[in-house]
Amino acid sequence: MIAYRSLRVALLGGGSVGAQVARSLLEDREELAHRIGAGLDLIGIAVRDVDAKRSVDLPRELLTTDAERLILGADVVIELMGGIEPARSYILQALNSGADVVTGNKALIATHGPELFAAAEQVGAQLYYEAAVGGAIPIIRPLRESLAGDRVNRILGIVNGTTNYILDRMDLQGDSLEDALATAQELGLAEANPSADVDGYDAAQKAAILASLAFHTEVSVDDVHREGITAVTAAQIASAAHSGHVVKLLAICERLIDPDTGAEGVSVRVYPAMVPRSHPLAAVHGANNAVFVEAEAAGALMFYGAGAGGVETSSAVLGDLVSLARRHVLGGPGLTESKHAGLPVLEIGKATTRYAVTLDVIDEPGVLAAIAGIFAEHGVSVETVEQSVATASSGGESTAILVIGTHGAREAALAATVADLAANRVVARVASVLRVEGA
Numbered sequence: 001m002i003a004y005r006s007l008r009v010a011l012l013g014g015g016s017v018g019a020q021v022a023r024s025l026l027e028d029r030e031e032l033a034h035r036i037g038a039g040l041d042l043i044g045i046a047v048r049d050v051d052a053k054r055s056v057d058l059p060r061e062l063l064t065t066d067a068e069r070l071i072l073g074a075d076v077v078i079e080l081m082g083g084i085e086p087a088r089s090y091i092l093q094a095l096n097s098g099a100d101v102v103t104g105n106k107a108l109i110a111t112h113g114p115e116l117f118a119a120a121e122q123v124g125a126q127l128y129y130e131a132a133v134g135g136a137i138p139i140i141r142p143l144r145e146s147l148a149g150d151r152v153n154r155i156l157g158i159v160n161g162t163t164n165y166i167l168d169r170m171d172l173q174g175d176s177l178e179d180a181l182a183t184a185q186e187l188g189l190a191e192a193n194p195s196a197d198v199d200g201y202d203a204a205q206k207a208a209i210l211a212s213l214a215f216h217t218e219v220s221v222d223d224v225h226r227e228g229i230t231a232v233t234a235a236q237i238a239s240a241a242h243s244g245h246v247v248k249l250l251a252i253c254e255r256l257i258d259p260d261t262g263a264e265g266v267s268v269r270v271y272p273a274m275v276p277r278s279h280p281l282a283a284v285h286g287a288n289n290a291v292f293v294e295a296e297a298a299g300a301l302m303f304y305g306a307g308a309g310g311v312e313t314s315s316a317v318l319g320d321l322v323s324l325a326r327r328h329v330l331g332g333p334g335l336t337e338s339k340h341a342g343l344p345v346l347e348i349g350k351a352t353t354r355y356a357v358t359l360d361v362i363d364e365p366g367v368l369a370a371i372a373g374i375f376a377e378h379g380v381s382v383e384t385v386e387q388s389v390a391t392a393s394s395g396g397e398s399t400a401i402l403v404i405g406t407h408g409a410r411e412a413a414l415a416a417t418v419a420d421l422a423a424n425r426v427v428a429r430v431a432s433v434l435r436v437e438g439a
Contacts (some may be wrong), residue, residue: 006039016310104131163285349412
């Protein structure tokens with residue numbers, strides 16, 4: 001075997017993931033060298049504060065605040081800082097200097113991915129980002145390589161561990177959203193400001209990345225329809241359970257035919273939805289993630305595992321590192337992105353889905369006929385109706401609860417139906433609206 005010089009590795013970020021990557025590079029250096037055919041020399045770790053306490057004891061001589069100096073001396077740069085800047089500038093600097101890059105920065109890839117991929121392709125460098133979606137779950141490489149010759153039609157993903165933990169606890173323990181969130185914060189699963197998770201921003205970034213890969217087209221995070229879980233109530237969770245469903249925050253990416261033009265497009269959206277308990281995604285508990293892929297030739301595939309955690313996510317980073325390091329040994333150009341399709345991203349109103357609508361209605365003759373007429377007016381077919389016994393309200397008026405499940409229909413028609421129901425005299429209150437997916 002021809003001896004190959006060691007590759008110089010610069011690490012940007014010494015947080016929970018970065019510290020674990022550094023530990024592996026230092027402790028498992030010999031084993032990694034055998035897998036690659038070349039050594040990996042960690043030349044430094046760029047951090048904001050060299051004196052900060054870390055989850056792993058790192059050699060102080062490797063810590064520095066001078067990221068640019070590290071980049072200029074590296075063959076490979078691993079970016080685990082997070083955020084847009086200065087991470088974007090550092091990655092561009094690394095690529096333009098001839099270094100390959102591994103990143104776990106979902107916000108950056110979702111927002112500036114095309115710019116970074118173009119920069120990498122221009123100089124023949126590699127840009128790997130397995131850790132950007134799903135933590136330890138290998139999903140980027142299967143979409144980017146293994147399924148590149150197949151036609152992916154749909155992706156349903158639980159890609160945010162914090163919200164899955166919250167909704168799972170509400171389902172299994174009967175907690176309110178507020179109590180489940182507080183427990184998640186106590187366990188370190190949610191930040192003090194949990195907006196990125198509970199408002200769906202994190203999941204939307206990951207959905208944009210998955211859709212871009214699956215459909216060979218550019219999808220920006222701004223193209224993703226986003227709804228979080230802050231409006232999900234214990235009553236909705238209980239109602240879903242009663243009907244044999246569980247509520248999950250889903251990232252949905254699918255090919256659609258535009259009903260207005262007949263042209264193919266894609267729909268990318270994030271929202272809480274009811275999933276049948278028979279569906280594999282319903283069995284994803286705690287802070288785990290799972291991505292369910294429906295491909296034309298391969299059929300249904302599911303990728304499941306830890307969606308976060310320093311040790312777990314470091315596995316994805318190191319997998320990328322070994323892959324691109326082997327390319328250094330063998331030679332040849334880096335792996336480029338496939339963006340040939342250029343499919344338009346369709347607004348959510350053109351997607352087809354199903355609704356479960358809970359109504360408080362006045363208990364009088366003709367109510368069901370009036371409700372059915374509103375659904376029929378918008379071309380929405382009713383699949384199931386469940387009515388409770390009428391009770392007297394505080395105002396003395398008798399009301400009953402109707403839970404109506406629909407067949408599949410255009411999102412725009414379903415939304416218009418709910419709006420007209422809310423405005424109708426016989427409806428005292430639209431108590432709940434949840435979409436149904438995976439049926």
